[in-house]
Amino acid sequence: MRSFLFIVSLIAVLGVAAATGYIAGRANPVLPSWVPAPVATAWSTLFPSHPAPASAVSDSLNGEYEFKLTSEQVKQGDGATIAVQLVHKPTGKPVPDAVVFARRLDMAPEGMPTMTAPLEPQPGTEPGVYRFRTNLAMEGGWQLSLAAKVQGQTGTVQNQLVLKAVP
Numbered sequence: 001m002r003s004f005l006f007i008v009s010l011i012a013v014l015g016v017a018a019a020t021g022y023i024a025g026r027a028n029p030v031l032p033s034w035v036p037a038p039v040a041t042a043w044s045t046l047f048p049s050h051p052a053p054a055s056a057v058s059d060s061l062n063g064e065y066e067f068k069l070t071s072e073q074v075k076q077g078d079g080a081t082i083a084v085q086l087v088h089k090p091t092g093k094p095v096p097d098a099v100v101f102a103r104r105l106d107m108a109p110e111g112m113p114t115m116t117a118p119l120e121p122q123p124g125t126e127p128g129v130y131r132f133r134t135n136l137a138m139e140g141g142w143q144l145s146l147a148a149k150v151q152g153q154t155g156t157v158q159n160q161l162v163l164k165a166v167p
């Protein structure tokens with residue numbers, strides 16, 4: 001019986017330690033409302049909130065570059081092609097040879113952000129145009145999120161574009 005109580009106690013202590021480590025590891029830890037005030041005060045003294053690093057804020061090229069949809073409507077179904085153009089905003093010229101390293105397509109505009117579709121990069125047909133093949137399973141609004149690195153620049157271009165899947 002003692003060994004059973006010891007094991008249960010040990011599991012409880014390990015669970016509390018794991019939860020504490022998880023909360024402490026978050027950027028701005030938030031304690032549950034049921035935590036007593038003295039414990040919350042001690043916690044905030046030990047783990048003060050930290051603002052986002054300056055590099056995370058200043059690493060954006062969104063003021064100079066942007067992605068634009070070549071068409072805001074795309075045919076629904078498997079084999080749909082989405083094309084975007086990366087443009088240098090001050091000159092209006094397309095930007096070739098960027099490296100698109102993050103891409104996501106979901107139905108967030110329709111209130112279903114967990115409904116995603118695969119995006120398969122395709123060869124471009126024009127300089128500065130980036131094409132993706134996908135399967136738009138449902139009609140309606142889809143959000144395309146992209147992040148890219150522009151050759152010769154140190155920042156990142158990030159955009160979220162909304163398109164409509166039509167029958």
